[in-house]
Amino acid sequence: MSDRVTGTDKGRKRGFSTALLKWYDAHARALPWRVSPAARQAGAVPDPYRVWLSEVMLQQTTVATVTPRFEAFLDRWPTVTALAAAPLDDVLGEWAGLGYYARARNLHACAVTVANEYGGVFPDTEEGLLALPGIGRYTAAAVAAIAFDRPATVVDGNVDRVMARQFAVDRPIREVKEEIYAFAESLTPKKRPGDYAQALMDLGATVCRPKAPQCLLCPVLKMCDAHIQGIADALPVKPAKKARPTRYGVVYVGLSSEGAVLTERRPDKGLFGGMAGLPGSAWQEGGAPEEAPPLAGDWEVAGEATHTLTHFHLVLTVCRARVKRKPKDYFWTAAGDLETLPTVFRKAVAVAVG
Numbered sequence: 001m002s003d004r005v006t007g008t009d010k011g012r013k014r015g016f017s018t019a020l021l022k023w024y025d026a027h028a029r030a031l032p033w034r035v036s037p038a039a040r041q042a043g044a045v046p047d048p049y050r051v052w053l054s055e056v057m058l059q060q061t062t063v064a065t066v067t068p069r070f071e072a073f074l075d076r077w078p079t080v081t082a083l084a085a086a087p088l089d090d091v092l093g094e095w096a097g098l099g100y101y102a103r104a105r106n107l108h109a110c111a112v113t114v115a116n117e118y119g120g121v122f123p124d125t126e127e128g129l130l131a132l133p134g135i136g137r138y139t140a141a142a143v144a145a146i147a148f149d150r151p152a153t154v155v156d157g158n159v160d161r162v163m164a165r166q167f168a169v170d171r172p173i174r175e176v177k178e179e180i181y182a183f184a185e186s187l188t189p190k191k192r193p194g195d196y197a198q199a200l201m202d203l204g205a206t207v208c209r210p211k212a213p214q215c216l217l218c219p220v221l222k223m224c225d226a227h228i229q230g231i232a233d234a235l236p237v238k239p240a241k242k243a244r245p246t247r248y249g250v251v252y253v254g255l256s257s258e259g260a261v262l263t264e265r266r267p268d269k270g271l272f273g274g275m276a277g278l279p280g281s282a283w284q285e286g287g288a289p290e291e292a293p294p295l296a297g298d299w300e301v302a303g304e305a306t307h308t309l310t311h312f313h314l315v316l317t318v319c320r321a322r323v324k325r326k327p328k329d330y331f332w333t334a335a336g337d338l339e340t341l342p343t344v345f346r347k348a349v350a351v352a353v354g
């Protein structure tokens, strides 16, 4: 690992942030939650609610996917107080398809806390933000920097990669998280920290990309250890791959004569906690469990639905039947509302209805 960097390397720190901010002033991405560098310098102030909402949505999800969903959320709930007043089910429904549903539950819990205990005003420091439900180290730093221009150290996946290359880190990122954080901290300026944090994210997303980094377009190539050593393409070092196991299960798609689908509320804890889902078996390795259907019916196998989740591949045997009467504890999801189901269940319904 490079020994060129320490928190006392002031020349590098100043050179890095000056070059990066100059580049950002010319190349900042236009994003619906962002105040542009020009607007910011003219006195515009970011809305902490928009910053927080975008940061929660962007965790594990791409800008292209988040952009329309962010706008739909804002149309429906333009303030944190409005979001806090919404029923949790509505928020979970609007979140469908964004994945990692615990984020939506935390989002709502955080909005309720800000509305009820903080008078609808977000705390303006990293420490204050960290005290809110569902806000971790990254989100607290990002909101403190971007919304309140605090010199917080913001390290997301893009920043991890830029730091790993800038300092020629020769181990997988997940093994050196604290060192990467220290490198990022050593470069964080006091001047324009909000723009700096966004500039670093933009650099990682558009120039210092995971594959084929565009070093010749990079504003900080002169001080980049990986570029100087000619190893930018080889970094960050990849961790040894763990095979993703395959789990199997059975789902039951009960259809009404109008095409509505019989659904149930999933337990609050666990995958898709609190969301609507299809009844079915547990998901396990080694083959689908032999289980009786959860309700009587003329069940037939319609096919298989496959889906890949973070920790496993899933193969579901899809059974279907006409269901005349809705049993207790189940509810109908109309054909036009199927987008409120998590993707894996939507795939199963698609198999069932051909």
Ligand code: SF4
Binding pocket: 162, 165, 166, 207, 208, 209, 213, 214, 215, 216, 218, 219, 220, 221, 222, 224, 225, 226, 227, 232
């Ligand atoms: Fe990334 Fe290349 Fe810039 Fe280094 S010079 S930060 S590797 S794009």
